[in-house]
Amino acid sequence: MTADLAPVPPGVLSIALVSEHASPLAALGGVDSGGQNVHVAALATALAGRGHRVTVHTRRDAPDLPDRVRIGERVEVHHVTAGPPEPVPKDRLLPYMDAFARVLVREWRARTPDVVHSHYWMSGLASLGAAREVGLPLLHTYHALGTVKRRHQGAADTSPPERIGCEIEVGLGCDRVVATCRDEVAELVRMGVPADRIGVVPCGVDTARFTPAGPRWARGPYRHRLVQLGRLVPRKGAAVSVAALALLPGTELLVAGGPPAERLDDDPEVRRLRAVARDAGVVDRVRFLGGVDAERVPALLRSADVVLCPADYEPFGIVPLEAMACGRPVVASAVGGQLDTVADPATGRLVPPGDPEALAAAVASLLADPAGREACGTAGRRRVLARYGWPRIAAATEAAYCEVLDSEPAVTRTG
Helix, strand or coil: CCCCCCCCCCCCCEEEEECCCCCCCCCCCCCCCCHHHHHHHHHHHHHHHCCCEEEEEEECCCCCCCCEEEEECCEEEEEECCCCCCCCCHHHCHHHHHHHHHHHHHHHHHCCCCEEEEECHHHHHHHHHHHHHHCCCEEEECCCCHHHHHHHHHHHCCCCCCHHHHHHHHHHHCCEEEECCHHHHHHHHHHCCCHHHEEECCCCECCCCCCCCCCCCCCCCCCEEEEEECCCCHHHCHHHHHHHHCCCCCEEEEEECCCCHHHHHHCHHHHHHHHHHHHHCCHHHEEEEECCCHHHHHHHHHCCCEEEECCCCCCCCCHHHHHHHCCCCEEEECCCCHHHHCCCCCCEEEECCCCHHHHHHHHHHHHCCHHHHHHHHHHHHHHHHHHCEHHHHHHHHHHHHHHHHHCCCCCCCCC
16 A cells, blocks of 8 residues: 555655566576666665655566565565566566556556656566556666667577567657667667667666675685676676686686576586586586675675676676776676776776687786786776766766656646
8 A cells, every 4th residue: 555655755756667577676697687686776775865765666476475565765666466476587578568557557646756767678668658648757778679689699589579669669759768888879879769868877886895805705726716797698608708718727717697506407508508618628617606695796706816797798787897896807898888887908808709719818918917907906996986886876867867857747746
């Protein structure tokens, strides 16, 4: 029930974040749980820290979930019943978006937010219809684009065939697109979204949790350690890291992500990567950790000499920011948001995607230069503090909301 909620004070926004598959409460590391979950949770918390009230609308994926969960004094997660109350791969969620939108309409008529900010294309589709019906301003963040995914994955792309058309519809229908990097802006303009309707607000990182100082995972018998962290899917490029390891003697590679460690043997991507490691002759120097609890991630990153981010494509990529915040140099593929976040050579190196030799050469140059690694780490921390802390990201997002609200007619609250 929402009738007992106190009125929102003047100057405080009531914000609806819509994230249909990426709940801020989800465990990370699964196929459909990653950077978007982190982004939505951190953005909600940071906006609440600026005094606003935030509701995150996400799909119910278990029957026993409560309708609403508080995750802070001014942040609430609303579980929307749309489709079966069980996990459904995100590429199969489109048929349930009409039901999702109907719930949003009822919710927003009962308790009208000032502004809606949808995340990912299906959330955008559901929010576009609901916001129009209730008369609300809508901003949208894609987090990934179907045109890019299709370009890189081709026939392996499991997205619904309607995806790109729906993305264009959302881009043309919303009041403002909040892109996360310059590469995304260029792609959206090629799709026909007017450039003057797009602004850039990057993702952020918790600079109080990801720090150079703090505990580190114990080191093994090898002279150097490389760490790769993220969802365990082929496009993240772990196979490139494993192949590169063959050219880096005396070095171990820790791959974090995927199912819990006790279920790794059943994971097809782990089996594939282990075969790559056997063929490369490095099976004894690669450790698959499975999903790592969020609380343990900073210590893992601090234990690395170099953090690898070799994705085939990367809409933004939060791991480089987390590594840089921990004072670790990054070697990343020169794609997507990593072109913005990783400053080559100041904070690390950018290499062509899918090129183990280039990755190994960049890593080797850093491993051979301890002072250079230290300088990269220091510069990376400084860059994150200057550009990517969540208070700064929340302020920029709030400014985008206010810009849209200033151009909208006043909305009369009904709740």
